[in-house]
Every structure is written in C-alpha cells, then in structure tokens.
Amino acid sequence: GEDVEQSLFLSVREGDSSVINCTYTDSSSTYLYWYKQEPGAGLQLLTYIFSNMDMKQDQRLTVLLNKKDKHLSLRIADTQTGDSAIYFCAEINGGTSYGKLTFGQGTILTVHP
C-alpha cells in the first residue's frame, strides 16, 4: 500500500530557512499536500502540488517535487516563531482512492528566537 515518510524533528533559528522533507512510495500519486497542525488544533492545508509540476511557490513557501525519486520538500523562508507546528506531508491517488489521503507521521518544527 501507499507509504509516506518524514523526519520527526526539525529545529531552526528565527529568520533562517526551514526545509522539511518527505518521501512517498505511490508512483500514481496525483496530488501531494502539506498540512500544518498548531497545538490543540486540527490540520490546515498549507499548499499542494500537482504531480506533473516540479515546483510551486506561495509567498514564503516553496514546494519542490522530484517525481523520479518520489521526494517532496517544503521550504519556509524567513521562518518565524509562529511557524512552530507539526507539518504533515500527504498524497492522494485520484484514480483509485478519491478523497482518501495518506499522511506521513508529521515533522515537528521548532523555531528558536
């Protein structure tokens, strides 16, 4: 079945860039997502990328997709303390399991002042 893996922890200083990495196994993934979970809250969609794209930029966020290596990354420029949260990578195979996302285990980002 599908599998999505992420490193568990990332610690950066305020103002630096953060890069969160994700690998997935389903070569038929149609969309890949980054969700953010703040303490005591549900997940919130940050951004997503179609599988036929290499890169997507949205303000401070840059998503890079290497489809050959099945590797997805999220770069946060000028990281702020408010960016401290858990970040989940997720994928969907629109052809066979519409609506059903597979999530990674989440990366805990800690931003130090």
Add this chain to the structure above:
Amino acid sequence: DAGVIQSPRHEVTEMGQEVTLRCKPISGHDYLFWYRQTMMRGLELLIYFNNNVPIDDSGMPEDRFSAKMPNASFSTLKIQPSEPRDSAVYFCASSGTRDTGELFFGEGSRLTVL
C-alpha cells in the same frame, strides 16, 4: 461558514463506558472523514463517507467502533465499550467533491479512557 464542528472537545471516561463523538461537516461538503491521532501511531484514517454512505471502514480498529452518518449534516463515532488504548484525539474532516484533497478539519475531540 463556521467550519467543521466537533463535540465534545474533551471527554474523560472510565473503561467500559460508551463514548459518542459528534461531527457537523461544512455545509455542501460530500465527504466526511474520521481520523484518530496518537503519539505512537500518528494520524490514522478510521472511516470515510461519501454522500452519507460509508466508503471505506478498513481503518476501524475493531467491532467496538462504529460510525454513522444519518444525514448530510451530522455524523457520530461511537466506541462501546471503551478501553484505555482508545485514548487519543479524534478528528473529523470534510471535503467537497470539487476539491482534490483539501480536507477541512475540526478542532478534534480529546478522549481519555481511565
């Protein structure tokens, strides 16, 4: 729209008791999902519905868990009898048919079974 609404936000109960968690999805959304989050297992999909019909319940741990969606604006997740290992945060999420994976999550119900 108020977003996905879950209740209760917190529930503490004793082993063996019945627990009912409730969810009101965003109006107009056709998909409803129940997830469970724990430190050990991360985020697990329990069940999801499309147009009130259960599509995939393969993530439901065992017969003690059941979920219903009697209409488009309400769903319940029931655990009977509850056990300490059911302690977790349970999330409900909804999604519209034209969306391709943007789930809108509720704030979760934190369940503690003593």
